[in-house]
Amino acid sequence: MTLKAVYEHTNCDDCPIRHRAVCAHCEKDELEELETIKYYRSFEAGQTIIWSGDPMNFVGSVVSGIASLTQTMEDGRTQMVGLLLPSDFVGRPGRESAAYDVVATTDLVMCCFRKKPFEDMMGHTPHIAHRLLQMTLDELDAAREWMLVLGRKTAREKIASLLSIIARRDASIQPKGMSGPIVFDLPLTREAMADYLGLTLETVSRQISALKKDQIILLEGKRHVTIPDIGRLMEEAGDDTDGGYLN
Amino acid sequence: MTLKAVYEHTNCDDCPIRHRAVCAHCEKDELEELETIKYYRSFEAGQTIIWSGDPMNFVGSVVSGIASLTQTMEDGRTQMVGLLLPSDFVGRPGRESAAYDVVATTDLVMCCFRKKPFEDMMGHTPHIAHRLLQMTLDELDAAREWMLVLGRKTAREKIASLLSIIARRDASIQPKGMSGPIVFDLPLTREAMADYLGLTLETVSRQISALKKDQIILLEGKRHVTIPDIGRLMEEAGDDTDGGYLN
DNA sequence: CAGGTACTTTGACCGAGATCAAGTGGAAGC
DNA sequence: GCTTCCACTTGATCTCGGTCAAAGTACCTG
CATH class of the missing domain: 2.60.120.10 (Jelly Rolls)
Structure with a gap:
């Protein structure tokens, strides 16, 4: 106790x-x-x-x-x-x-x-x-x-997986009702993301740009991320399970 | 006790x-x-x-x-x-x-x-x-x-990694002096190996053929493997550490 | 404010591995 | 002996992501 x-x-x-x-x-x-x-x-x-x-x-x-x-x-x-x-x-x-x-x-x-x-x-x-x-x-x-993630997902799916894990972990700190956009600052450089995902930093940058273009995520500066619809992001990640640990 | x-x-x-x-x-x-x-x-x-x-x-x-x-x-x-x-x-x-x-x-x-x-x-x-x-x-x-292995190694290195892990685990059952060729039967199909390594079964097959051609491994039939020099195989795996768990 | 540094983006090209498609070989069943 | 099946091999082609190169951007520091 x-x-x-x-x-x-x-x-x-x-x-x-x-x-x-x-x-x-x-x-x-x-x-x-x-x-x-x-x-x-x-x-x-x-x-x-x-x-x-x-x-x-x-x-x-x-x-x-x-x-x-x-x-x-x-x-x-x-x-x-x-x-x-x-x-x-x-x-x-x-x-x-x-x-x-x-x-x-x-x-x-x-x-x-x-x-x-x-x-x-x-x-x-x-x-x-x-x-x-x-x-x-x-x-x-x-x-x-x-x-x-490392063995079977595409670069785009890898990025989406990482973002959704960070987003969900972040969102769980202030679970203000499960809905609405999720906003956070990326705590990792492109290079760190690449090291985590088994990619190069160039590919990470390109895929983030692509997700931005497709409105899956919004970027303000290089690190400040808004996710309007976490469901759509998880779809991109090829993730149906709502699991998602980050260690 | x-x-x-x-x-x-x-x-x-x-x-x-x-x-x-x-x-x-x-x-x-x-x-x-x-x-x-x-x-x-x-x-x-x-x-x-x-x-x-x-x-x-x-x-x-x-x-x-x-x-x-x-x-x-x-x-x-x-x-x-x-x-x-x-x-x-x-x-x-x-x-x-x-x-x-x-x-x-x-x-x-x-x-x-x-x-x-x-x-x-x-x-x-x-x-x-x-x-x-x-x-x-x-x-x-x-x-x-x-x-x-999944994130950073090439197909050839992946195969070599898997083979050396199996070989070492197998060799440890009969540690008859640490040297000499290691002989064992592959317990996995090409497809299972591919699933473990994040590859396709065709790539697995090709890389095994390549390792055979280069005399890193000897094959008798499709499953019976002889490894003349485990050191050379580990080199191919990009493995300097003599660690190597298999779970 | 100029210049430097660290991080990021974007482009052009290339190659490792995926994909698609036959083909081989050995063991089981009839 | 012949067919069938399954695991595997090999070839031709395509593509995603890596590599190399050049700019762009924000943040320091002097």
């Missing part, structure tokens, strides 16, 4: 972020053990938080901003394998080193816990272990959904 | 399969609670085990044969999102219905547990929950590795 306030509630009056993750951000926090091992870290846009292979002595969750998990081949080809939005969890209990580059895509604040104490606590707090399992399973579903 | 025999050992003298999963297959089993809720199911190649969206009242692990997790779009495009080899876990505690089609790619035997009792047991057996978390994290890593 109180524990719930720490790691399970999805909206909290005392803080602006959603806690899907294990994060003792808000003042209701009564789990003192968590409190003693947590700390905050800030990063600037573009900063690398961890390099793949580096030792990683903490776990944590995103408080504000966006981070990305990226894999790189020797020849420089890169693929983003995860997008971490506020409340998403970072790190892997039971693993010494990072498996991916973690990069701050925007300015970023993270709430961290030192790994060892966190793992200890997981050992005698089954609820947290259970919650972590659920979150990991959600991420697995998201990754697999993305495999369909 | 005894529990270990049930779900943690990776090789067991009494049975031919590896237990990476929670499976009470071997006779050493002393966890009677697990014993009482387990049962076996057999499937023929091509048979669908569960359809996406169907209620799913069990979890389990593959004993022998291969199953695949598949997603399908309305227009028929399909993407395989996971390949389940012996010892891999199927099903998701805490979810009512299946998220993907699960299909027996070859003849298949599964070891199943009814979901509710299994979940109950997880509640008071933290080791199993912990083990399940580790396995899920492994699967997540595998899925993300595959995102790089």
Whole structure:
């Protein structure tokens, strides 16, 4: 019940972020053990938080901003394998080193816990272990959904998929009645979108222009997006399921 | 310790399969609670085990044969999102219905547990929950590795990636000294490979022929593969990391 | 305000892989 | 032995998205 306030509630009056993750951000926090091992870290846009292979002595969750998990081949080809939005969890209990580059895509604040104490606590707090399992399973579903996007969708469908995921995730913050246009700022550069979608930045730019021409989306400047009809966008994405995780 | 025999050992003298999963297959089993809720199911190649969206009242692990997790779009495009080899876990505690089609790619035997009792047991057996978390994290890593394959690799690299993963997984069953040629039978049709790699079956066929011509692999018939030099194959895959999960 | 930098757009061209279409080979059934 | 079927191979052609190149735009900084 109180524990719930720490790691399970999805909206909290005392803080602006959603806690899907294990994060003792808000003042209701009564789990003192968590409190003693947590700390905050800030990063600037573009900063690398961890390099793949580096030792990683903490776990944590995103408080504000966006981070990305990226894999790189020797020849420089890169693929983003995860997008971490506020409340998403970072790190892997039971693993010494990072498996991916973690990069701050925007300015970023993270709430961290030192790994060892966190793992200890997981050992005698089954609820947290259970919650972590659920979150990991959600991420697995998201990754697999993305495999369909990467493997089988056209460039246009890929863009539409990404936009509709961001739109829905964004809309869920202020679910003011499910209808009406959705407005948001793209938190990603064209290049980051390309890395996520397995495209080149030129193709991303072209397809966004095409969607704009067809009035599926409206663009103000380069980043400010209005989606007049989310249904039409999802049609473009080839998405019938109203699922759509983003990690 | 005894529990270990049930779900943690990776090789067991009494049975031919590896237990990476929670499976009470071997006779050493002393966890009677697990014993009482387990049962076996057999499937023929091509048979669908569960359809996406169907209620799913069990979890389990593959004993022998291969199953695949598949997603399908309305227009028929399909993407395989996971390949389940012996010892891999199927099903998701805490979810009512299946998220993907699960299909027996070859003849298949599964070891199943009814979901509710299994979940109950997880509640008071933290080791199993912990083990399940580790396995899920492994699967997540595998899925993300595959995102790089789907998003950024060429057809030839994709084929080489798949072959080297199967080869290494296969070789690990009989690690007779790490060197020498690796021999195995492809457990997948060209079409299944295409669905896994995000290609068409024609392209798969062409690239396999090309790898054969270049002596990276040897083919006897259509399925029997010999890999004279796994290092060369991994080079073709663009893979420097010697990682390589298959779920 | 000029100049620089980072991000984005647009155009022209090309090629990897998809698509369409035969054709091959081996195993099962009659 | 012959047909049928299925998995696979191979060829010809087309197309989507990549590549290379050039501009355009917004935001700094001096």
